[in-house]
Amino acid sequence: MSFIRSARSARFSSLRTGALAKAPRSIRFEEQNIEEKKSRRFVRLVVFFVSLVVIGIGVVVGWVFFSHPKLWSESSSISFLFAEERPDRLPKRTLAIFTIDRSKSAVTIVALPDALLVDTLRGYGEVPASSLLGLREMENLPDTFPLEVVRNGLGVDVRAVIRGDALPTSQREIIEVVEKWNFLQRERYELLSFVKSLRKDQVSIVDGVSSQFFVKGDDGAFRVNPSRFDPFALDVLADVNLRKEGLMVSVVNASGKQGQATKIARALMNMGVDVIQITQTPTQLEKPEIVVSSKSQTTAVVSRMITRMFPQAQLRVDENEARKWRADIVIFISD
Numbered sequence: 001m002s003f004i005r006s007a008r009s010a011r012f013s014s015l016r017t018g019a020l021a022k023a024p025r026s027i028r029f030e031e032q033n034i035e036e037k038k039s040r041r042f043v044r045l046v047v048f049f050v051s052l053v054v055i056g057i058g059v060v061v062g063w064v065f066f067s068h069p070k071l072w073s074e075s076s077s078i079s080f081l082f083a084e085e086r087p088d089r090l091p092k093r094t095l096a097i098f099t100i101d102r103s104k105s106a107v108t109i110v111a112l113p114d115a116l117l118v119d120t121l122r123g124y125g126e127v128p129a130s131s132l133l134g135l136r137e138m139e140n141l142p143d144t145f146p147l148e149v150v151r152n153g154l155g156v157d158v159r160a161v162i163r164g165d166a167l168p169t170s171q172r173e174i175i176e177v178v179e180k181w182n183f184l185q186r187e188r189y190e191l192l193s194f195v196k197s198l199r200k201d202q203v204s205i206v207d208g209v210s211s212q213f214f215v216k217g218d219d220g221a222f223r224v225n226p227s228r229f230d231p232f233a234l235d236v237l238a239d240v241n242l243r244k245e246g247l248m249v250s251v252v253n254a255s256g257k258q259g260q261a262t263k264i265a266r267a268l269m270n271m272g273v274d275v276i277q278i279t280q281t282p283t284q285l286e287k288p289e290i291v292v293s294s295k296s297q298t299t300a301v302v303s304r305m306i307t308r309m310f311p312q313a314q315l316r317v318d319e320n321e322a323r324k325w326r327a328d329i330v331i332f333i334s335d
Contacts, residue, residue: 077101155270250327293322
């Protein structure tokens with residue numbers, strides 16, 4: 001019996017000793033598991049925050065490249081009003097129309113005389129309604145005014161005012177100007193690639209005075225010479241996509257002033273719009289109106305261009321009203 005008790009005691013002692021020996025190993029294993037879990041949790045957090053950063057960058061890039069409407073996507077050509085700013089010389093400002101046309105693979109720059117007079121539909125601040133001399137003081141005017149004036153007065157659909165130290169006179173200088181544009185967002189690189197691909201003979205610098213597009217009067221101011229400028233504007237500066245749409249436009253004078261509809265019709269025709277009727281109505285409007293015959297025409301290239309000409313105009317769909325004036329689009333000119 002004593003032998004059995006001693007054997008049991010020895011066995012119990014060995015089991016207890018083994019358990020005690022295994023205990024530190026188990027504790028170490030649990031501690032190792034805890035460390036591994038912490039490490040995995042840290043890695044997950046790092047991956048999570050990196051993903052947030054990547055998503056944030058993607059959102060910013062998407063906003064820059066896709067949230068803004070493309071200026072060039074709807075047109076074969078795009079024009080800007082270039083303003084040369086040289087405070088160290090007189091005159092301090094030189095203006096030009098800057099047109100990039102991918103349908104003709106060409107860039108055309110038409111220099112405008114500073115003292116250019118063009119009839120406008122309205123004035124702004126101290127600028128007379130019949131004068132474009134205020135363009136020399138564009139820093140005191142919102143860009144919408146000179147753009148509206150050039151569209152309505154010359155018949156060139158300029159999209160923005162761009163400024164530079166000097167008017168570009170070569171392909172290299174044009175590339176430098178395009179590289180500095182920050183309003184084109186995703187299209188700047190497309191335009192830049194296009195300009196770089198041009199040959200020297202595809203870049204034209206035209207002086208509006210020597211070409212007799214603008215004639216100097218006895219008062220020292222220049223005025224548009226329609227017989228020379230209008231054919232050039234239609235052939236070189238107009239967007240061919242406007243003609244492809246084939247939409248017919250009627251211009252109705254609702255201002256009570258003679259000749260307003262004729263001026264706008266001339267500008268539209270310079271842009272390539274098919275103006276089929278110039279007329280007037282005894283009903284006078286406070287604001288211009290643009291009437292289209294169907295909802296789909298509100299997104300037409302012609303409709304978008306006309307709304308740029310009249311940013312304050314009301315656009316509405318009225319098939320009966322459009323049919324009354326026998327056109328797809330009717331423009332009512334206000335005072």
